Amino acid sequence: MEWIEDGDLDFLKKRKVEAKEAAQQSVQLIIEKVKAEGDQAIRAFTKKFDGIELTDLRVSEKEVEEAAARVPQEVRRAISQAAANIRAFHEKQMPESWTETVEDGVLLGQKVTPLDSVGIYVPGGTACYPSSVLMGAIPALVAGVGRVVLISPPQKNGLIADGVLAAAREIGITEIYQAGGAQAIAALAYGTETIRPVDKIVGPGNLYVMLAKKQVFGDVAIDSLAGPSEIAVLADDSAHPSWVAADLLSQAEHDKMSMPVLITPSRSLAEEVDKEVERQLETLPRRDIAEPSIETVGKIVLVKDLKEAAEAVNKIAPEHLELAVADTESVLPLIRHAGAIFLGMYSSEPVGDYFAGPNHIIPTNGSARYASPLGVDSFVKRSSLIRYTDEALQKNGSAIAAFARYEGLEGHARAVEKRLKGAAVHD
Known part of the structure; x- marks a missing residue:
């Protein structure tokens, strides 16, 4: 695995696989x-x-x-x-779905409807x-x-x-x-x-x-345009090197372009994990896939402390993030961008892949900066509900017409004004 000790995460620019x-x-x-x-x-x-x-x-x-x-x-x-x-x-x-009735009898809300077919x-x-x-x-x-x-x-x-x-x-x-x-x-x-x-x-x-x-x-x-799988393990001295290595390899075996990354302030842990990865590769059945991932894409990012480690995580915005640290509760608030976050030493990434309950279809290629895992909201759509009363339109119609006319949409303004008592009617 390549070591990075200067904080330069330039490799992120190259992780997106461009199609010929x-x-x-x-x-x-x-x-x-x-x-x-x-x-x-x-x-x-x-x-x-x-x-x-x-x-x-x-x-x-x-x-x-x-x-x-x-x-x-x-x-x-x-x-x-x-x-x-x-x-x-x-x-x-x-x-x-929800509705509420506000001032002047106006009804507002949303209607949630599942998609017809998927x-x-x-x-x-x-x-x-x-x-x-x-x-x-x-x-x-x-x-x-x-x-x-x-x-x-x-x-x-x-x-x-x-x-x-x-x-x-x-x-x-x-x-x-x-x-x-x-x-x-x-x-x-x-x-x-x-x-x-x-x-x-x-x-x-x-x-x-x-x-x-x-x-x-x-x-x-x-749902998304998924790229190769990614895992970042943020670890301190309390982490078990062989466990961290195994978790890095669990994603490396997906694809030769999968991105396994260790982020740690502990040089001794990093050295032990590096050795463990090589040792475990020797007996991994999918070594032909995992080894290129480790050698060409895998990274060990050495940082000065856990705060800097969290900053590196947020730049990477990984698909999977493991917090293999003694105090996960103090580090978790520092994390802004990650698809799925695994807390503690026993929360190995495959627990989420198969069994725990959260979805394993997760944003990749840094899209965890703005996207979420697949979920129920991926299969429904929302319709807005609006019911205005005569009283509400009489009170607000002039403002609505003025807004529309300012945008140059005279037809919009007239559609409202035709309903206003005492307003000029545009026939």
């Missing part, structure tokens, strides 16, 4: 093909990119049941427990992410979205991963399709003969998925 023009053009062509040819294009791209010939795009109830039965009972129990935790957490987020993209192909099913779909279900659709690429055996289907079954998702990459995003956005379009698309994916979400945004809503 060829990749952007390729995604655009895929989207146009799906819009024009529908199911036929989905099948053609699945054969081209995944080497699989699809018959039915939709996964049958029987296939879901059979897949769930193949998942080890211990894992099914873990999925069930995690789903309960995630639901309980997100139920506390539900916004409410598509949950779950990565797959060579991996299995049932946690992505739970994190993407449960907030939508809690919000009351009427139609929640799951789409995921098939594995080499021609089927979506068993764990993904088991998680979908656990939470009651029945509309499931086999497709991946940019073609899956296009199908959700514009529809095919088999797949009806949705209003919003959420979920992580590779570069081509991200580019496709970027291109369809505006025709549909999206």
